[in-house]
Amino acid sequence: MSSNKQMNEQKDISKEIQEELEAISPNLAHISKQHPYKVPTGYFETLRSEASQIAKDMGVQRASVIRRLLTVRNVAAAACVIVIAMLVWMNNFKAPEEQLAEVSIDEMIEYLEEESAFGIDEYELVEELIDIESAGIDEEVQVAGPIVVLGDEITDEDIIEYLLEENIDLATIIDVLN
């Protein structure tokens, strides 16, 4: 988009927002939109170089590190691990198969979607689960092609570690599903 077009579009949005504000609250519409916050001198240059340093320190991220955990097989495995962990946590007397049957994939997706809006960094997992749910597992397998395994097999321990690293709160999952 050309910068002129962008500028005109921004002007239109500003005008629309101002008119909306005048309609709701004429008093507020006449207050300057200047905010009172300041940053230390040179802050954004520093932040930019810190970002470069973060990238250098962490190295180039392999696209497949998370993606491989999100293949059809591993999403299913992750979901099972969550449920199994819940069963262990709950420590009640029902047989695991009975409890597993009580938790639907829909409920898990709903929970993860809800939580993603409030801080759990699980967008990718949620998107993947929704994709699979809407496209059907068979079709997804065809689209996804062969499962990529980079050198080593992913174990249940890897998945648990991943879920813990990403701060998935198992206690909350249990509360919500109960």
Add this chain to the structure above:
Amino acid sequence: MAKQTDQSLLKTFKSDPHKGFDLIVSAYQERLYWHVRKMVINHDDANDIMQNVLIKVWKGLGNFRADSGLFTWLYRIATNETLTFLKQKKNKFSASITDLEGQLPGGTGSEGLITGDEIQIKLQLAVQTLPEKQRLVFNMRYFEEMKYKKMSKVLKTSEGALKASYHHAVKKIEAFISGD
């Protein structure tokens, strides 16, 4: 330097991740920072959140799917990090409000990173009385001049709900400022 489109930023990232990341950071860091700062008030807190945002962006860019839009994705990360922070640090947040109150006449202004006339400080105090989600909506619409459509993608909330939320927020702020 001419402003690059998201597509060209992502293309650069693909061919040279470090350069691409640097360009993305420099294109968006200020907007993201102010988005965070207006929510948490305190600069050090905003800086901590930005560090986490940068780490998540760097970690996630390799897997980023262009269909959700780079801007939306970055805003969502910054928003989620901010909400997580606010959830975990309720007490620290109250201290930030005290910083803000200290700038009002008769207050004990502290860090020098909050300045402005009385009405601006009062407006910020009023904004801080809103529930977190409503505060986000107000800031994104009033200060960042974002369309409801874009906000709806970032916050995963319907446009109708956002309009209602903004309307309520404006009314509450007006009442706070006029002392009702």
